[in-house]
Amino acid sequence: MNLNLNKREKIAVTSAAVFLSLFIISQFIIVPVFEKRDDLRQQLIDKKDILLDMKILQSEYVTMKEKLESSRQGLKKRPGNFTLFSFLDRLAGDTGLKDHIAYMKPSTSVKEDSGLKISRVELKLQEVTIKDLTSYLFKVETTENMVIVKRLSIIKTGKNTGLVNAVLQVETFES
Numbered sequence: 001m002n003l004n005l006n007k008r009e010k011i012a013v014t015s016a017a018v019f020l021s022l023f024i025i026s027q028f029i030i031v032p033v034f035e036k037r038d039d040l041r042q043q044l045i046d047k048k049d050i051l052l053d054m055k056i057l058q059s060e061y062v063t064m065k066e067k068l069e070s071s072r073q074g075l076k077k078r079p080g081n082f083t084l085f086s087f088l089d090r091l092a093g094d095t096g097l098k099d100h101i102a103y104m105k106p107s108t109s110v111k112e113d114s115g116l117k118i119s120r121v122e123l124k125l126q127e128v129t130i131k132d133l134t135s136y137l138f139k140v141e142t143t144e145n146m147v148i149v150k151r152l153s154i155i156k157t158g159k160n161t162g163l164v165n166a167v168l169q170v171e172t173f174e175s
Contacts, residue, residue: 117174
């Protein structure tokens with residue numbers, strides 16, 4: 001194309017062509033490069049967060065695995081003929097509370113999520129002193145037989161007798 005343009009028109013057309021070229025280059029080359037860089041930076045930040053979460057979960061998993069192994073070793077240390085009912089009965093005899101037992105109700109259940117068998121005994125003690133109850137609870141909780149008091153209800157009896165009634169729910173896992 002041979003256009004007869006004066007000097008000012010040539011400068012205007014050249015300027016428009018340069019501007020249009022720079023605009024096209026910036027819109028289709030430079031801007032996408034910076035957008036891609038920003039996207040990659042955000043992805044890197046997201047991946048670092050995911051990695052941190054994974055490390056935290058790994059640490060929790062290792063801790064749980066160690067506790068599980070410790071629990072398994074504790075279960076293996078128990079006598080082969082161990083039952084929660086007889087353990088609590090024997091302990092009540094040792095602490096002098098056997099005559100204060102109103103009832104002992106044993107039960108078992110299986111945790112659905114893990115398949116572990118739980119042995120449970122509900123025990124009611126009547127007219128015991130807080131000192132005797134505390135001693136009994138201490139011996140239950142500190143035994144190496146992996147026994148825990150899941151629930152405890154204490155009710156004062158009489159006005160000034162200093163005696164209480166207690167209902168305990170004690171649990172352990174069975175191997």
